[in-house]
Amino acid sequence: MFLRNTWYVACTPDEIESKPLGRMICGERMVIYRGADGKVAALEDFCPHRGAQLSLGFLRDGQLVCGYHGLTMGPDGKCAAMPGQRVGGIPAIRTYRTIERYGFIWVWPGDQDQADPARLHHLEWAESPEWAYGGGLYHVNCDYRLMIDNLMDLTHETYVHATSIGQPEIEEAAPVTKVNGDEVVTSRYMQNIMPPPFWATALRGNGLADNVKCDRWQVCRFTAPSHVLIDVGVAHAGHGGYDAPAGYKAGSIVVDFITPESETSIWYFWGMARNFAPHDEALTAKIREGQGKIFAEDLSVLEAQQRNLSANPGRRIMSLNIDAGGVQSRKVLDRLIEKERQGSVDQTNSATAHIK
Amino acid sequence: MFLRNTWYVACTPDEIESKPLGRMICGERMVIYRGADGKVAALEDFCPHRGAQLSLGFLRDGQLVCGYHGLTMGPDGKCAAMPGQRVGGIPAIRTYRTIERYGFIWVWPGDQDQADPARLHHLEWAESPEWAYGGGLYHVNCDYRLMIDNLMDLTHETYVHATSIGQPEIEEAAPVTKVNGDEVVTSRYMQNIMPPPFWATALRGNGLADNVKCDRWQVCRFTAPSHVLIDVGVAHAGHGGYDAPAGYKAGSIVVDFITPESETSIWYFWGMARNFAPHDEALTAKIREGQGKIFAEDLSVLEAQQRNLSANPGRRIMSLNIDAGGVQSRKVLDRLIEKERQGSVDQTNSATAHIK
Amino acid sequence: MFLRNTWYVACTPDEIESKPLGRMICGERMVIYRGADGKVAALEDFCPHRGAQLSLGFLRDGQLVCGYHGLTMGPDGKCAAMPGQRVGGIPAIRTYRTIERYGFIWVWPGDQDQADPARLHHLEWAESPEWAYGGGLYHVNCDYRLMIDNLMDLTHETYVHATSIGQPEIEEAAPVTKVNGDEVVTSRYMQNIMPPPFWATALRGNGLADNVKCDRWQVCRFTAPSHVLIDVGVAHAGHGGYDAPAGYKAGSIVVDFITPESETSIWYFWGMARNFAPHDEALTAKIREGQGKIFAEDLSVLEAQQRNLSANPGRRIMSLNIDAGGVQSRKVLDRLIEKERQGSVDQTNSATAHIK
Numbered sequence A, B, C: 001m002f003l004r005n006t007w008y009v010a011c012t013p014d015e016i017e018s019k020p021l022g023r024m025i026c027g028e029r030m031v032i033y034r035g036a037d038g039k040v041a042a043l044e045d046f047c048p049h050r051g052a053q054l055s056l057g058f059l060r061d062g063q064l065v066c067g068y069h070g071l072t073m074g075p076d077g078k079c080a081a082m083p084g085q086r087v088g089g090i091p092a093i094r095t096y097r098t099i100e101r102y103g104f105i106w107v108w109p110g111d112q113d114q115a116d117p118a119r120l121h122h123l124e125w126a127e128s129p130e131w132a133y134g135g136g137l138y139h140v141n142c143d144y145r146l147m148i149d150n151l152m153d154l155t156h157e158t159y160v161h162a163t164s165i166g167q168p169e170i171e172e173a174a175p176v177t178k179v180n181g182d183e184v185v186t187s188r189y190m191q192n193i194m195p196p197p198f199w200a201t202a203l204r205g206n207g208l209a210d211n212v213k214c215d216r217w218q219v220c221r222f223t224a225p226s227h228v229l230i231d232v233g234v235a236h237a238g239h240g241g242y243d244a245p246a247g248y249k250a251g252s253i254v255v256d257f258i259t260p261e262s263e264t265s266i267w268y269f270w271g272m273a274r275n276f277a278p279h280d281e282a283l284t285a286k287i288r289e290g291q292g293k294i295f296a297e298d299l300s301v302l303e304a305q306q307r308n309l310s311a312n313p314g315r316r317i318m319s320l321n322i323d324a325g326g327v328q329s330r331k332v333l334d335r336l337i338e339k340e341r342q343g344s345v346d347q348t349n350s351a352t353a354h355i356k
Helices: A144-152 A154-160 A197-205 A281-311 A321-355 B144-152 B154-160 B168-172 B197-205 B281-311 B321-355 C144-152 C154-160 C168-172 C197-205 C281-311 C321-355
Strands: A008-011 A021-025 A028-034 A040-044 A058-060 A063-065 A079-081 A098-101 A104-107 A132-140 A176-180 A183-193 A214-223 A227-236 A249-262 A265-274 B008-011 B021-025 B028-034 B040-044 B058-060 B063-065 B079-081 B098-101 B104-107 B132-140 B176-180 B183-193 B214-223 B227-236 B249-262 B265-274 C008-011 C021-025 C028-034 C040-044 C058-060 C063-065 C079-081 C098-101 C104-107 C132-140 C176-180 C183-193 C214-223 C227-236 C249-262 C265-274
Touching: A008 A021, A008 A028, A008 A249, A021 A249, A028 A104, A040 A098, A132 A249, A132 A281, A144 A214, A144 A227, A144 A249, A144 A265, A144 A281, A144 A321, A154 A281, A176 A321, A183 A321, A197 A214, A197 A227, A197 A249, A197 A281, A214 A321, A265 A281, B008 B021, B008 B028, B008 B249, B021 B249, B028 B104, B040 B098, B132 B249, B132 B281, B144 B214, B144 B227, B144 B249, B144 B265, B144 B281, B144 B321, B154 B168, B154 B281, B168 B183, B176 B321, B183 B321, B197 B214, B197 B227, B197 B249, B197 B281, B214 B321, B265 B281, C008 C021, C008 C028, C008 C249, C021 C249, C028 C104, C040 C098, C132 C249, C132 C281, C144 C214, C144 C227, C144 C249, C144 C265, C144 C281, C144 C321, C154 C168, C154 C281, C168 C183, C176 C321, C183 C321, C197 C214, C197 C227, C197 C249, C197 C281, C214 C321, C265 C281
Parallel strands: none
Antiparallel strands: A008 A104, A021 A028, A028 A040, A058 A063, A098 A104, A132 A265, A176 A183, A183 A214, A214 A227, A227 A249, A249 A265, B008 B104, B021 B028, B028 B040, B058 B063, B098 B104, B132 B265, B176 B183, B183 B214, B214 B227, B227 B249, B249 B265, C008 C104, C021 C028, C028 C040, C058 C063, C098 C104, C132 C265, C176 C183, C183 C214, C214 C227, C227 C249, C249 C265
């Protein structure tokens, strides 16, 4: 159960550098490639001739060619040419609108008439030279909402990530959750604690002492349907915490774009954006490596949770105080999905009315 | 179709030495661990908070802690504590009674009110200093009754274990099957034959000549629902066979505890108990290694048989003379399973009557 | 949906040289072996005793012995002997008629009463000393008809086999399809073109210049239900093409025997028969190796196509001009399968009438 009329991250540009990419998003099997004009196209991964997988084909002068019998497909889903064959009668395949922005390719899997570029979130850190970004991609066999729950309740850090970013003080600081329209914010502030290993490294990376008491913050922002951006960081204690001057802190934004593949699997684009030492590429690589290891720890937990839930379909799970962020995020999702469903019913009724 | 109100071997103590163990028994996913008081607990492997797999968690001072958000679970299935959280409203999860005895952890997967320690079989060899035991565990993808059939008809040794314990004389000696209540005994005696390689080794291990004619015996005892203990051995011919004095024979008990995992898979605890040279640990290791290799030969046969039967669900299989042990064992099982089903119906009716 | 009353290639003699072979054909699990009299037998791969897989057994003096309890099976499907057991009451298992001819074992999976050796295709190249043959076997997860489509439309060579036998001129020459009863022939002739790498090698192998313009031909012959034999070759241009004298050409027959395993998987016996240099075994090996690599290129294409079609069950695929060979072949198949179905209904009715 996912929202379809929205922009999801489909892939990163490097994934379509040399050949077409096959990827399922919201149950739709797509082939994604960069066309002759440099624009990224996404089509059904199904050759209209005999059903071959177009993503096994190749690009010739920026045109997608089926690897089986050589149909050349246009970015409009129509067969543009085929050797020795008239192609007018070949039915077009489905196309998906895409946007390339912020270092990602975004796709709209739902009703293409509603695909509005203005509805893409603005990501300031992705366009500013004062910020650096590094990240990666994991495939995880779980419902995308389990990942949202995970990210909106960082209590789990103490257990799942005990050796890097976890520390007992996290669970001693109660989180506060607020809902602003379609956005949910869960904040947690810890005062006067020692920085855990990951943050000690970050302090050193920013030229700061790592063996002093700090204030730490985690501000998780869910934006429907599946983005979680988390302000995280530490500041030397007593300088204002989150609001401390740059010279006293190391902070960053944990970036999580969660793209449903199916009801029980996701493409998880994770990364970190930081606004200190933005040109230090070695630091970017080091942070990326560390984050990759930490985020991999969640995979086995979430996949086992999904197996347990799938094996116990009727079973109720609990929502405690710490789950407020996930609970509110799911409420926003439920409301938007119901609205989308209703809109699609209205459209059908309206279409029927026209016919009559 | 298995009996649920009975004691099954769940695991051996070494399997829960350092961390909780996740294991499915009779379709129930359990987490098994040794608690603070040294007693073994078995709970549903499902965290009552969000459904995480508790067996991926850890033990802190003998208490099971969920690896996701740190719920501390009591052996009574109730959440004992959680950082920053009141836990009174968290529903308890299912618990399973366990017994640790004879070198095994036993679990009762059915109605916990009926779990009666007195119903655990007495295993004399497991408590006597005159006996040594070595064994192992195999996971096999077959109905547990196919393994019972296998063990109650050792004719297969000649074919499946031709190079170790098989010999043509086995199939020439007709087995005799007797039923005593819930126990089935199939006996086979061979006179004046050469010992096959495994038994030649055992004779030497007991300081006896291995190149002389012997009498050999196999007495298979099925005890419902899934134990098969087999008296096996050889004695120098003419000294009384099974009843020969200790100085003329090498004998042992093949131990088979067959625990259903699902309808078509089992946890197979196999081993050998012997009452000669009980302190010779090198001999124990050697026998264990030999037995492990021999018993592994059954796996591919049984898994292929299961695949064949699953692919031909309506198909009748034959029961010949040699199958009497398995046939009678299945009759006992059917009777007990029907009785258990009936008892559970009675309970439901009685409960309904009370409500009225 | 396959024809059952027909001869399919089951295996090659080398596959049953030392032990019985288990193979599923048209959904029937068979054990195939060479009996005492040298004749090949095919039985259900299901021991009538307890359902063990007979192909895990062994041969003793040309008799199939079950590896579990030693039942000796006759080629008539009856249990011939069993140690210490009367076997008269053991039901016979199904048998399948076989023919060994042309270097293959052929089996008739359908109604055994209709199994007529005269209905086996005559393959002249397989019996003549003027021809040499080399080939192999691939297992492919696709409907057998996708492989027929593939072979009846060689346009795909330009894309799938671009570096060996593909060349743009193929798709420029329109194919012509004719139907003769149950046979479909699709022909394609190319004039005055350079030979692609595979054919350049073949010309050299036949002692001919490889750097001159040639005429090339592809004559695909489908014979129901699943043989595609393709006359292929090149001749130095201007000498008559397909009809050129032997001294000017290199030609061969691509041999494709497609045996359905299930609705979506096949045993694909491929090879090449040639009538030049028939005793040059090194050349046979070289061609076989080259063909094996080329034909392996089809596997991923066909398996991806099958996945796409299975994921879109209701979806129509197109038939273009180039598909005429496959389209006509499927029409022949549909007609024969319907006739077989009708015949089996008639038989049932007739049997019912007799009973009345």
